[in-house]
Amino acid sequence: xxxxxxxxxxxxxxxxxxTKDESAVPLVRIHSExxxxxxxxxxxxxxxxxLDQSLEQIGEEGGLLIYLRQEGRGIGLIEKLKAYNLxxxxxxxxxxxxxxxHQADARSYEVxxxxxxxxxxxxxxxxxxNPLKVKSLKALGxxxxxxxxxxxxxxxxxxxxxxxxxxxxxxxLG
Numbered sequence: 001x002x003x004x005x006x007x008x009x010x011x012x013x014x015x016x017x018x019t020k021d022e023s024a025v026p027l028v029r030i031h032s033e034x035x036x037x038x039x040x041x042x043x044x045x046x047x048x049x050x051l052d053q054s055l056e057q058i059g060e061e062g063g064l065l066i067y068l069r070q071e072g073r074g075i076g077l078i079e080k081l082k083a084y085n086l087x088x089x090x091x092x093x094x095x096x097x098x099x100x101x102h103q104a105d106a107r108s109y110e111v112x113x114x115x116x117x118x119x120x121x122x123x124x125x126x127x128x129x130n131p132l133k134v135k136s137l138k139a140l141g142x143x144x145x146x147x148x149x150x151x152x153x154x155x156x157x158x159x160x161x162x163x164x165x166x167x168x169x170x171x172x173l174g
Contacts, residue, residue, distance in 0.1 A: 012069070013066065015067070016058070024062070026121055026125065028063055028124040029054035029127040031050070031054065034048065035071060037051075044161060046158055070107045073105045073106060082100055083100060092164045093161055113137065113140040124142060124143070125147075128150065129150055131172065
């Protein structure tokens with residue numbers, strides 16, 4: 001395990017390594033922090049389940065988990081909780097973020113590329129459903145050899161959320 005951030009950074013990005021075959025193109029999950037889903041197991045999203053499934057795959061095959069500290073699609077925990085309140089009033093995740101003056105998705109993958117470059121990794125097999133993540137990594141010089149879907153069964157609490165990810169954000173959800 002290693003951490004990446006500025007000196008004295010209280011909330012660095014974290015990388016978990018599980019190497020089984022040094023010669024293989026590594027399996028990589030770039031996961032954005034989701035305290036509500038990852039830690040508190042909220043069913044409003046599929047983040048915790050995606051993290052669990054990815055860690056299981058990485059544990060079996062080897063690879064890396066890059067855990068980026070960009071909560072709430074990059075708007076931070078406080079703003080994310082405000083967005084949740086707006087979602088409770090009927091807005092979807094995108095409209096709630098925009099109503100608060102944020103982008104639908106303000107995440108950046110530059111630090112993930114910096115980490116991969118630091119580790120000498122130029123080609124990856126990426127665990128994701130997010131086409132923007134694939135496009136961003138490729139634009140930043142990472143060769144995404146293969147995309148591995150992370151399919152999570154919809155629940156009553158997150159079915160609308162997943163539909164917005166599919167229909168509006170273009171996520172590949174199986």
